[in-house]
Amino acid sequence: MCNVYRRFVDHFAQMSAPMTSMLKKVEPDRLPELDEERRSAFEALKTCLISPPILRLPWLGLRYSLDTDASDAQIGCTLLKKHDDGNRYPIGFWSRTLSLAERNYSTTEKECLAIVWAIQALRPYLGRERFTVNTDHHSLRWLMNLTDASRRLARWRLRLAEFNFDVTYVKGIKNCLANALSRIPATGGTTVPIDEEIPCFSVLERMLRPRNPASKAAITHDEIVLTQHSDPFCKEITCHLQEGEGVAQIRLFKFFMNKKRVFLMYLAHYPAASGHPRRRRLSYTLRQRYYCPSMLVDAYATVRRCSDCAKARIKLRKHNAKLKTFPPMGHLEFITIDILGELSRTPRGNRYLLVISDRYSKLTRTVPLKRITAETVSQAFVTHLVFVYGASVKLLSDNGS
Ligand SMILES: [Zn+2]
Structure with a gap:
């Protein structure tokens, strides 16, 4: 990773000499200890990678490219922009560890997860731009055209439908930035799973957007x-x-x-x-x-x-707490009533059905009624439920709405 940008770092060879000396095959089985001199050389190289002129601000009008890669336990990505001098300069480096469930994914799914996670995390940069995704997994070139994709890949493909991008294959040896990020152990970073819900409005929005x-x-x-x-x-x-x-x-x-x-x-x-x-x-x-x-x-x-x-709009909503359920704990604790009708008139002149149900035992009684008034409904409720089974603790009704 450092070698990619060595030409932008003054006195790179001198600065990295303590690190380079570790590669000499004096002890072929294991690397020598990281002493103070080598540690400070490593920190200096890290600082160079995340400072100008290597790290640059996103310049308007230039096309973004996103390098992604996945290893067994981690995914990483680099966001870059190609400048007029022909060089690609990074805007940032990101990586995160995979959750235990994600480690069981197939290689294709892990590589695809890296793309989905990277694009979603970098939505503020990529949301309205056309960009290129570089991956070292050849089959993902056809990600947006898969016809027999697994359910997970199909859902992710729909999730990415709102973005405007091309997938390009690069050899693993050339994808060294993302390669390094997916292997250097990362601390922190969220491992929140990708939302499984399919965003229908995003697909519509892409259809509306001008193609050119x-x-x-x-x-x-x-x-x-x-x-x-x-x-x-x-x-x-x-x-x-x-x-x-x-x-x-x-x-x-x-x-x-x-x-x-x-x-x-x-x-x-x-x-x-x-x-x-x-x-x-x-x-x-x-x-x-x-x-x-x-x-x-x-x-x-x-x-x-x-x-x-x-x-x-969702952020502006005052009441966005999750709905609660009220599970009944015993007989006659929770009774629900509702009116069915207006139905065709019976020979006795009834046109409505009062449906009474106990939520715990699922006991259901129906009472035919001629008219719907507070008096007829309460009379039917008392006669057919309270007098037969006893009084209920709670009564749930939609009050005719
Ligand atoms: Zn808007």
Whole structure:
């Protein structure tokens, strides 16, 4: 790992000499002890790796690449950016140990776990960018095209569907950064398992996103004119204007957009510079320059589909504690009642069924009723349950809702 960046470290050979001397085969079976001189050389090399000019800030406009690797007990990744001088400079190094359950995964699953974990951990960097994942496991090149993947791999593939990336195979010897990180024992770091729930909204969001990253640039005037000429709604409006039906004198400053409205919504909401405006703000901003009949509805739908906004909404919720269950501990402790109907009228004139159930014993009684009033329901409850089995401790009812 140090050798990869040796050309960026001044006096590398001199600095690493105490470490290099350990590789001499004086004692072939075991490495010599790490004395004070060697320890300080090791610390100095570590400091060089996590300082400029090796470690750099993420520069806008350059493409990210993510090197990942997995060993038997650990996974690691490096996030890099390729600069104009042709070199890839790291932005950070991450690794974590595998839990006991994860150590039983197959090699493919471990390598895939490294990719899923790395992408999820680095979501703030990679969420809206196109990037490359480098792995030394050849079969993961086809990760996004697997047809007979195991259930776990299929779930992970869906989890990654919202990200825009290519998987590239590199030989193990060239994947030395991630290789080292997956083998140097790490302390700390979370081993929280990957969420197994399939994020449906993420798949939808990816479908909406423009496929060509170059098309993320703002829409041009020529494009607007071209779209207006081929849009039936715009054609109709132009026709009315040419015929002079009332509005011909008004200067047409708003662009009528029907075809490109999804793309416009994307431009006005998703990029970091737009700042994810809420629905009213989004429709107000777009109305300044564009018009289409369904603009307000589209703005509402765009904000509702956005996964980032959904996460922000969850954080804002006041009551997000988990629901509790109330298991019954004995007979007649918890009685539930509900009304079934309105059903077809019986010869005796009954149209409803009062269903009474004991949650502990599952004993269920049904009482036909002609009318639903507080009086008829309470009378049926007392007659058919309390007088027969005894009074209950708690009564659960949805009160007709
Ligand atoms: Zn949003």
